[in-house]
Amino acid sequence: xxxxxxxxxxxxxxxxxxxxxxxxxxxxxxxxxxxxxxxxxxxxxxxxxxxxxxxxxxxxxxxxxxxxxxxxxxxxxxxxxxxxxxxxxxxxxxxxxxxxxxxxxxxxxxxxxxxxxxxxxxxxxxxxxxxxxxxxxxxxxxxxxxxxxxxxxxxxxxxxxxxxxxxxxxxxxxxxxxxxxxxxxxxxxxxxxxxxxxxxxxxxxxxxxxxxxxxxxxxxxxxxxxxxxxxxxxxxxxxxxxxxxxxxxxxxxxxx
Ligand SMILES: Nc1ncnc2c1ncn2[C@@H]1O[C@H](COP(=O)(O)OS(=O)(=O)O)[C@@H](OP(=O)(O)O)[C@H]1O
Numbered sequence: 001x002x003x004x005x006x007x008x009x010x011x012x013x014x015x016x017x018x019x020x021x022x023x024x025x026x027x028x029x030x031x032x033x034x035x036x037x038x039x040x041x042x043x044x045x046x047x048x049x050x051x052x053x054x055x056x057x058x059x060x061x062x063x064x065x066x067x068x069x070x071x072x073x074x075x076x077x078x079x080x081x082x083x084x085x086x087x088x089x090x091x092x093x094x095x096x097x098x099x100x101x102x103x104x105x106x107x108x109x110x111x112x113x114x115x116x117x118x119x120x121x122x123x124x125x126x127x128x129x130x131x132x133x134x135x136x137x138x139x140x141x142x143x144x145x146x147x148x149x150x151x152x153x154x155x156x157x158x159x160x161x162x163x164x165x166x167x168x169x170x171x172x173x174x175x176x177x178x179x180x181x182x183x184x185x186x187x188x189x190x191x192x193x194x195x196x197x198x199x200x201x202x203x204x205x206x207x208x209x210x211x212x213x214x215x216x217x218x219x220x221x222x223x224x225x226x227x228x229x230x231x232x233x234x235x236x237x238x239x240x241x242x243x244x245x246x247x248x249x250x251x252x253x254x255x256x
Contacts, residue, residue, distance in 0.1 A: 081152040094163030095255040096140025097234045101223045103136040143244035170201040
């Protein structure tokens with residue numbers, strides 16, 4: 001079985017699915033590698049007994065699975081590697097400060113009573129000590145998570161997609177994804193238009209339809225205003241980790 005795993009915005013998955021339109025594409029958007037206690041293929045099959053019933057991935061087909069939390073799940077690399085060492089991994093990353101605020105905004109939309117972003121950020125506001133145990137902060141330490149993956153996968157088997165460029169140059173970024181997956185470049189500039197109201201690119205035509213397709217209502221939520229001193233403190237906190245991440249991936253994401 002040849003499989004690809006993707007961690008990051010759901011819509012990237014949608015775009016990739018369009019890129020593999022001519023191929024058969026299965027998507028299992030569940031958590032087989034992060035939630036069950038067993039290893040590798042066994043773990044996958046326990047969570048997905050139906051996998052046995054599915055046709056095998058044949059030449060010319062791609063099997064995809066998409067779960068954002070894999071990238072930060074300690075057990076995921078070993079489990080995935082033990083199921084299929086050749087799995088290609090795609091991770092969408094964005095500025096960790098914006099990511100933290102976005103994460104907080106999403107939680108706030110579900111639980112309006114949570115404390116402020118500023119109070120959750122610090123262990124001690126006076127000393128400026130950041131609370132790295134808060135998941136919104138912890139997830140953005142990409143270099144640390146990547147170290148864990150590199151114990152099981154070579155760096156060339158992981159593609160890092162820039163969340164920022166996915167907005168400013170979707171076709172360019174999707175071009176990299178198509179190349180990485182060994183696909184013909186089907187998705188190009190002509191498939192997108194920029195929707196100013198949404199602030200995101202949209203597909204001119206949705207899959208199997210003649211109508212445009214934009215991101216859903218829950219994407220691109222307005223972020224709350226955060227105290228600029230706190231934002232600066234977070235920028236300082238992430239800088240060394242970002243630099244290490246650029247070094248490890250050989251890509252400058254331009255987050256400073
Ligand atoms: N295509 C594309 N390009 C750039 N950015 C994108 C894209 N799709 C989703 N997003 C942004 O990613 C944030 C989380 O999105 P998702 O809800 O899809 O992620 S998740 O799969 O639920 O984790 C969310 O961030 P916020 O805008 O801060 O809420 C999305 O807007």
